[in-house]
Amino acid sequence: MNKYNYYIAIGIELLLLIISTPSTAQEMSDITPAALVKIKTDKMWLNTSNSAGDVYDEPQKYSYVEAKYQTYNGSFHRAQQGKDGNSLQFVSEGNLILNKTRVWGFFSYNRDNINGTQFNSSIIDPYRGMPYYVADTVVSNWRNQHYKLGFRVGQPINPNLAVGIEGWYLASTGAKQMDPRTLNNQMTLILKPSVVFKFNIHNHLGANLEYYSLKEESNMSNVNSYVNQTYYKMYGLGTAIVGLGSGRTTNYVGNDVGGALQYQYQGPVKILLESNYNYKVEDVKITFDTPQKDASTRDKIWKGSAYILKEYKNYLNAFNFVYTCRHIDGIQYITQRDNSEAQQGWLTLYSCVRSKYDTDDILANYSLMKKRNDEFLWKVDASVQYKNEKDKYLLPYSYKSAENITYSIGGNINFKMSEKCTKRLLIGTKWSYNNNLSGGYKYNGPNADYPVVAQFETNDLNYLITNYYCVNLSAVYSQRVKEVVKANVYAKAEFNYAKANSFGFGHRSTIDFSIGCNF
C-alpha cells in the first residue's frame, strides 16, 4: 500500500473517531473492557454481512483504539507459520449515530515479523485457499504488513425499510528475506450493499449482495545471482514441478460474487438467522508481459448461522451456531507458447479440474453473562467446533484429510477495584482440547521424494491430526483517564499455551501485551 492510501486510511478513521465523540446515541456509563464485550454481544446485526440491519441493533455507541504487541514461539506450528515471531498492531473501531444513520468504522495496521518459515516463497497468506504457489526449502523470515479499512453505513428509508452498505479495503505487503525471495503486494476491495425490511416490531427480513476483487502480485528474485535456487511450483497435495533459478512472477486475480439472506425475530428471545453464499474464481497467471494462465480456483462457500440472545434481568444468554461448507476446485491448464511469427504468447489449450479441497466447519458456542449495569460481572463460555478437511488430487489420485473436534470452556470475572475512576480488573481463562477423529495423507503422484511431499505435506498432516490442549490466561486492568473524563484506558496481558501430544511436536506459546482506550 502506498503512502497516499495509508494517509487516507488514517484520516478517515481519525475523522470517524473525532466526530463520534459527541454522542447522540444512548448514553452509557463507562465503556470498560467488559462493557465492550457486552455491547458487541448485543449488536446482533453487526455480526452479519448486512449493514442495513445495524439500524435495528441496540443504539449503543462505542469506540476504542488499541496498540498491541505479540510474540510467539515453540515447535508446535505448521511449516509455513514460522518458528517464532512477533507482531505489532494498531487497531481502532467505532460507531456513531448521525441523526438516524448508523455508521461504523474500522482501521487496523499490523506489522508481522515471522521467523523461520519454510516452504513458501510466493504468497503472503498460504492458508487462504490458494493451492498454487511457489515453495522452497530455505528457512527464511517474512516481513509482512497489513492494513484494513472498513466501514458500514445503515440508513432507514422509512419505518419499515432500511438500506446499507459495507465496504472494506485490505492491503498487504510481504517480503521473504532469503533467496529465492519475493516481494508481494496484495489488495482486496469488498462491497456489500444491503437491505432490511421490517414486517413488524418482531420480524425483520434482510438481504445483501457481496462483491469482492482480490489481487496479489508476487515478484521473486535472487539477491545472490551467482547461486541459483531450487524451488517447487506447487499444484496441490505435494504435486510439484521443480524449478531452478530465481523463481517466477505470479499474478493472482480473483473475483467473488455472493449474497446473503437474514431473518431476525425480536421478542422475549432475539434470533438472527443468516445464510451466505459466495462464489469466487481466482486465476493464477505467470509473468505480466506475456502472461501464462497456469491455474485457477473455483471457490464456493456456503455459511449458515443462528444467533440467539435471551436476556433476563441479571443475565444474558447468547448462543451462536455457525456451519461453514467450503469447496474449492483446483483447475489446471494445458498451455503452449506460440513460437510462430504470429507470437500470440501463451495459448490456453485445455483446462480441467485436477484437485478438490472440501472443508466442513461447525461451531456451537454458548455464553452466559451475569450483568452488572452496562458491563458484566462474570461470564462463562463453552464451545465445540467440528472441522473436517478432505483434499484430493484426482489423477494420479492422492488424498489428505483431517477430522478434528475441539472443546473449549472459559470464563471471565470482572473485579471492581474501585468506583473512583471506574477501576476494573478483568481476569479471564480458557481451556481447549483438540481431539483428532481421523486423518491421513497418501501421495501417489510423481516425485514422491521431493521435500514438498516427504517433509512439508507429511509434517503438515501430522500437525493437522495432532491432539493438543491449549490454555489461555488474560488480565485487563482499566480505569478512567481522569475522574471527570469517561474515557477508559486499559492495559492487557494475555498468555496462550498450546501443547501437542503426538508426532514429536512440542508447544506453542503466545504472549500479547496491549494498551488501549475505550470511549
Added chain:
Amino acid sequence: MKNIKLYIGLAFTLLIMSACSSFEDAKDAKNVALMTVNLKANITLDGVSSLDGLKIKLDDYQDNLHYTSLMKGTEVNIDSIIPGIYSITVSGDITNRDGLEYYMNGGVVNNAIYPGKDTVSVSIGGLKISPLIFKEIYYAGSSPNYFRDQFYELYNNSTKTMYLDGIYFADLCPTTATTTLPVWPTEDGNNYCYGNRVWKFPGDGTQYPLKPGESCVIAQFAVNHKLSIYNPKSPIDCSSADFEFYMGNKSYPDQPAYNMTHVFYNGKAAIGTVPQYLTSVFGGAYVIFQVPAGDTYDPVNDPNMHTKNLATSSSTLYAKIPTKYVLDAVECGPNATMISAKRVPQVLDAGMTYVGSTYCGLGISRKRATDSDGNILTHEDGSLIFQDTNNSTDDFDRGVTPKFRRYDTKMPSWNHILTGQ
C-alpha cells in the same frame, strides 16, 4: 465531474467484464479423466512395412508422467493417459525385407494431448549412427560461482579412425532452455539448427586422428582448476585437455592444449571482446558437425547461412547449421521439467539431460551400451561402444562428478602431454 463519473463507470465495467470472463472460463472446467491416445506411424525407410515390437514412450517431463507401450502394425491405441504435454518416441531394432537390421527412431516433442486432440502422427525412419559422439559434458561450473572449468569430451564410437580436422563445434540458440523459442525463417523448415558461436578443429585434414576407443577433450580453459589460484573446489584438472577455446584473454593465457579455430560469432569471423567462451551453466545445446566433401560452409560470408531471430528486433546473427551435417547433438537444461522447452529438433536429440543445479561441480556422462543381459558391449578391438539412441534423456548418466576419459578411454597420441609440447 462528468469525466470522473465516466472513468468510474468505465473502470467498473472493465472490472465486471474481466470477472465475467474468469467465471466463464472456470465454469467450463470438468474433472480430469484418463483418455486414449491414437498413435499413427508413418514409415520413411524403404523396405519396412511393419513396426511390430517397437517401443513407444510417452513422456510428460513437466509432470513426470511416463508411459510405455509396443507398436503393432502402424497404428496403436494407448489407454489410460492423463492429459498433458508429451514427448512421444517410437524406437527399436527392426529387420527389413532384405534382412538388414536397422535401429528405427521417430517421434514428436511437446505435443499437447487432451480430449479432442488425441491423435498423434509420427514419422519413423532408420537412425543414422554417428561415429563421433559427445561422451562427457561438464557445463554447470563449480562452487561458489566458478565457470572456467567447463569441458566437452568427444569419443570415436565407430570402428574407423576419425579425423577431427575441420569438424565443427557449436552451441545453439537459445543459450538456455526457455519456452520462448526463437522464430526462424519459415523456408528453413526443419532442415537447420542455429548456432550462437561456431568453432572448428584445426588441422590440415589428417593432423588430428581419433582412433576407435579414443576420446578428445575440449576445455574452456585447459589448466588445473583445482589449483588455489583458480578454484580448489573445482572437481577437474583440465590441463590434459587436447584442445581449448582460447579467446585471447591475457588474464587467462594460452595453454599447451591446441586452440580451436574460431569460425563465427554474430555474423563475423572475429572472436569479439568476450573474455571467455562460456556456455550456459544451466545447460546449453551443443552440436558437432562435419561438412561433406564437396560442400562449402561459410556462415560468415554466405548470407544464406546466417539469420536473425525473427521473434525479436535484435540484429544478432546466428549461424545456420544444416541438420544433415550434424554428427551428434546434446541438449542440456536446468532440470527434467524444462524438457518442455526443447530447442533442438527431435531428429537430432529427442530428449534433454540435466544436472539439476548450477555451480554444483556435476556433469553428464554417456552410458555404455549393453546387451539385453546387461553386459557391456565392445567392438572387436575391445573399444567400448557407447549408447547413442538420439535421446540424451536416456543416453546419459546425470549428476556425475566430471572426469576425463571415464572408463579408461584412450588419449590420442598427439595430445600435448604425450608429445611433450
